[in-house]
Amino acid sequence: MQFFSSDFKLGILGGGQLGKMMLYETRKWDIYTKVMDASPEAPCKIACNEFVEGSLMDFDAVYNFGKDVDVLTIEIENVNLDAMEKLEHEGITVYPPTKTLRTIQNKATQKLFYTDHGIPTSSFTRFAYTSEIEDSISNGGLQLPFVWKSAQFGYDGQGVKVVRKMDDLKGLPNVECIAENLVDFKNELAVIVARSSTGEIKTYPVVEMEFHPEANQVEYVICPARIDDAVAQKAKDVALKVSEHMKHVGLLAVELFQTHNDEILVNEVAPRPHNSGHYSIEASYTNQFEQHIRAILGLPLGKTDSKVAGIMVNLVGAEGHTGDVVYENIASILEMDGVTPHIYGKRQTRPFRKMGHVTIVDEDMTRAREVAQKVKETIKVMTNK
Structure with missing residues (x-):
C-alpha cells in the first residue's frame, strides 16, 4: 500500500500531546490523518488533515469515526473497545489490536495476565468495589500498606494512591480496583518495545524515572538508566516477554521496578507512545513517534540507539x-x-x-x-x- 502523498488515511483516537507529537512524523512523511478528541481545543487540531469532535468512550462516535480510515491507532487507551472491535471485524486495520487493549485497559485483567504468563509482578488482590477493602483488612485478608489502583480510567497519576492507614481510604471512588503490595524498590525503570505488523521487534535503551512524591507523575526520565548492564539486560528480557505474550503492534511502554535484590517486576504497561520515550525526539536516531508509525504501517523499524x-x-x-x-x-x-x-x-x-x-x-x-x-x-x- 502507498502511504505517502496518497489517499491512504490514518485515524488516531485521542488528540492530546502524544497525538500532536505523532503528527510531527505524519506531516514529515505527508501521511493523511484524521483525529478525534472530545475537546474542541485539542492540541492535535491544528496539525491533522481532519478533526472530529467526539467522545472516545462513545460507541457510535468511535465507530462512525473509524469507518473511512485505512489504519486506526490510539494515543490513549481509554477508548470504546466494542466499537473498535466492530471496525476490526469489518476489515479496518486496528493497531494495537483490540484483544491487546482489552488486556491492558483494565488493571486487574492486566495483573492477572502477568501471573498467568509467568511474568514477574507484585502480589495483588482484586476487589469489585473499594468499599470491600476495609472488611478485608479487618479480617486479615489484606495488610497495610498497599497501593490502591482503580481498575479502569486511571491516567497521569490519577486513580492511584498509596494507602498506609485506614483514613487513606476515605474519599476514594467506590469502583472496581486492585490493592498491590507496596514494592520496596531501588529504581523505577521503563523499556519501550516496538513491534511491527510484520513481526519485527526492537527495544529502546532502559530509562530511569524519577517521580514527583505528591502527584505520582514522572518528573525526570534519564536515558540511559544509571544501572549495571546485567540489570539493564534483565529489564529488556522481561519487557520482551511481556511484548511477546501481549502480541501488540506499535509501541509498548513497560514500566518496571528494580528491587534492592535486583529483581525486575512489571508495574504496568501502555500500548502507545509514552512519557518515558519523549527524550527520544532529540536524543535517539529514531524517535518513539516515528517508530510507532513505522510499526503500525509495517515499515522497517528504525535504529533505537541514542546519539x-x-x-x-x-x-x-x-x-x-x-x-x-x-x-x-x-x-x-x-x-x-x-x-x-x-x-x-x-x-x-x-x-x-x-x-x-x-x-x-x-x-x-x-x-x-x-x-x-x-x-x-x-x-x-x-x-x-
Missing part, C-alpha cells in the same frame, strides 16, 4: 494556579546548551496538569542531569494572578 545522553523534564502546572497559562523564564532555559522545550498547546493550566516537557541532551550524563535540575528550578508553569 547522546538524554534527560526529559516534565512541565506541569504549579500548585495554586488554575487558568490561562503563563510560562515563566522560558527564555532563560533557552540560553542553556542542549535544551529544547516542547509546549503541548493547552491554554488552561491546573495543578500538576502536563503542559509540556523539556529535553536536555549532552555527551556527558552527569552534566545533562545538572542542567536538567537547573531547568526544573527555572521554568514555571503559572497563571497571571
